[in-house]
Amino acid sequence: MSGRPILLQILLRQRQWHRYGLFRAAYDDAARRVDRDLVGTAPSRAQLHRWTSGELKRLPYTDHCRVLEHMFPGWTADQLFGPCPDDVLTPPAPGDARRPDGPMADVVAVFPTRADFTGAVPPYDLFDTAADIRAVGLSLNLICQQYPDQRLHGLIEKGTTLRCLFLDPDGEAIRAREREEGYTDHHLIMLTRLNIEVLSRLRARLPDTARDRLSIAVYDETVRFGIVLVDDTTCVVQPYLPQARGVDSPTLLLRRSAERPGLYNTFARIYTELWERSRPV
Structure with a gap:
């Protein structure tokens, strides 16, 4: 050839x-x-x-x-x-209808479950070089349970900004979600409290100059999506399905397009609106 x-x-x-x-x-x-x-x-x-x-x-x-x-x-x-x-x-030129990924509206991969996603895209690949991470969902296990504390501490100390928005463990929305998933032992409430505590302790260990780069907040509204935004270019989205655990729900990987509006902007707006209505921790 x-x-x-x-x-x-x-x-x-x-x-x-x-x-x-x-x-x-x-x-x-x-x-x-x-x-x-x-x-x-x-x-x-x-x-x-x-x-x-x-x-x-x-x-x-x-x-x-x-x-x-x-x-x-x-x-x-x-x-x-x-x-x-x-x-x-x-x-092709911007806006050209022949653009191969035009109909995909920023979607570059779809995974049947969160486990399939993390097997293909480990948290290290998402976060290790990130300068800005924003997340909203229920317990945010991708950050709090699947990415090592010390690694996260190092990122923030070196300049990464992290903003995490949890479903309020003292609110009504998380109790409604527990009923929907069939939990009777307050599993989601305890897990969310644990993850908030993990980040709170991590923030306390940060130098004074870095502490403001880690923000934690809660909201008490029906949980619809888990959203992780990385560096204004990558978005991981997971819908919360009726009577299904979050880990069993499909996961979308989005890459923001510089040429046209797409789903990235939609989910970034959802995150921003929820953050504006949230309560800091």
């Missing part, structure tokens, strides 16, 4: 699936629609590199090709592993 990249490599980058975890999640999502027995058969990281580097001398196995063609409707396997056409290689 010439120096021109293959089509698959470009399409993966356009959809922001070039990171292996995101590719694997998108692959499994397509596999479920093709044949559920193909879920979990994604190529290894090394195989994916060979696929996208143009090193293959023949097409992958037929099942791989079937899934890829489902991931990229309108393209055949032969085209996906061939040179990228000029009209795909050249970025």
